[in-house]
Amino acid sequence: MKGVLALTGVYKEYNLRPVLEDVHLRLEPGQRVALSAPNGSGKSTLIQILAGLSRPTRGAVTWSGRPLDAAARRCLGVLLQQPMLYGDLTGRENLVFFARLYRLAEARQLADRWLAEVGLDDSAQVRVREYSKGMKQRLALARCLLHGPRVLLLDEPFDGLDTASRAYFEGRFDAFAKAGGTLFLVTHHPEEARQMDRQLTIRFGRVRES
Amino acid sequence: MRVLQQMGFLWAVTAVVWLATLAFIVRLVQSQHRLHRELEQLERALQDVRRSE
């Protein structure tokens, strides 16, 4: 199932001040898109709207031409600044929990497989509260990939990662794009943006190619 | 004596009603002043920017 995640005429106001104005954006399958813009320019707001976590004031978010509803959320993998995990559960329990939320078969085996995949099988039984920043980020990566999304929305995914982890993450994302997935990366490092197929920026609420 | 006491309560009630209204209005006027000043300042700043443009 291929699909296009699109924004048409999206406005978002915060404190009665427009953060985003008339944003039109199409994320084609297989495309790797980078968005880099200064702080406070609406990057996070844009990615939250794409993820369906925030509702635009006006305009529509669509998946393959239809509004982004509960079923369409299955096709999104989202990795934001916060890892979106539960500190009191172990790494394995977190993954099992999310696998069940996505109604995946054999949640336990899947969780184990993904824990091995991101190199956390040693700490599977440790509570996430005790994880380091990098470990949390790896677990969050497993969480957002485990249901096989078509689109990955990433907000500064390399923040606070060491070089080895970083290379691993980049390899993961490249493989995902090669397999036909759409990648949407928010970053403020120009060199990361340059590696992508398409570079965007936000200026005064409007999204432009750069 | 009883009438006097009654009038005391009566006046207290009136005072409460009108003083409360007055206090609300005073507070409104105060914040109105603040708002006004701020608006003027901003408008001036806007003109400055326009001129320098």
Next chain:
Amino acid sequence: MNSVQVFWTLVWKDLRAEMRGGRFVVSCLSFGVLMVLIVGMALNAAPHLPASWASGLLWMVLFFTTALAMTRHDAKEQEFGGWMGPWLAPIDRSLVFYARWCAAWFMVLVASVGLIALFFIILNVPFPVAFGTFVAVVAAGTLALSGAGTLLATLAGQSSLREVLVPILLFPISIPLFLALIRLTWHALDPAVIAGAAWVEIVGAYLVVVGVLPWLLYELILEV
């Protein structure tokens, strides 16, 4: 059928987190027992409480403990942005509310069983005559109370005064519920007192409103 499974997954998550040092039940229970003790002292260790006082005091203690515990329950979700996880999943979002309500109810219920036992022992209240009614009242009462608490904790979730605000909002909103539960408990302690069907209706109305409202509003409140 699928929704039911997801619902239980969400409840399971809350209960599992609670067992891993959630301290909801423990803090509820210790605070509640402390309050029972203080009440006993405030009444100058009265050897025999009238049934109306006993039921009023019981619900006062339960209301306070629930209101305080509710904010703790909420803070967990914020810690690592956990609440956004279920929010991204392909499920109806109001399900998240119902699951949290159910988990909160379960924990309040566990705490209140211990609390009530100690209440009866410490304050020397005679065993409820209509025991079945008593159990039903406690179950329905804590269900309605934890529902209203979960809803208001969601409303106050974005506020910087969250901890104080939940009790401040919960008490006035649920005063009819409070009165109804006291009367019904009084009736259970002393069946000679007629409670009146209106009180049952009030508890029922709270359950219906807390059951239906979030279905309409939950997404609206959290997704801005």
Next chain:
Amino acid sequence: MTKRWIAGIGVVGILGWLCQYFAFIGSPPEKSMGNLIRILYFHASSAWIAFLSFGVAAFFALCYLIRRRPILDQISSSSAEIGVMYTTVTLITGSLWAKPIWNAWWTWDPRLTTTLILWFLYVGYLLLRGSIEGLERRAVVSGVYAIIAVADVPVIHFAVEWWNSIHPQVIDETGINMPGSMLFALMFAFVAFFAIYVLLLAVRTRQEAQRQRLYRLRREIQEVRGRAADKLQPDISAHPQLQMSVPKGSK
């Protein structure tokens, strides 16, 4: 301030004086309560206005949730704020009335109790509203709360009345059979209070709207500055006084 506002204030002032006149001189004393009945004109009117303003607040909150126009939220919150003021007045005047008549500052009369709970409900509203960041989120959350609170008021009244019916009745409701002149004074007081309410609501709402203009001006400045920066490229921060500041709360 334009002439319209001055005229409005003038009308309200005259109404206030007339209200005072009818309450103190124009109406007769009552048989059992004597001059104390005159308190009723102020007490009842402020209570009605308080209830009215909470109703208005909930109505406009509902409108806001449907239409999402900032002005609707501004009216709603302004009305609730005025309502809290009038509820406070109602409680104090009620207490001042109860003391000479029943020789107690407070009785568990259902109406009194309901009013006190109402006061807590809306003080909670103001606290909730004042402590949420983000105008839109604040408007939605406080709007939902305002609607729930108003829906709760009849239930509270009903429950308190029921609860009280088992207690010995403190107040007997027999009594006030109003002659025409008293009824007139009461109605007049109500009209005068209503006029004050409308005026306060208008001023308060206008203030909120001005605040909105303030935000919009700030945005405009940002855009102008941005265009200048686009042309010149360097140094956006040349005008430190124009730095965007995010509005916080309504105060």
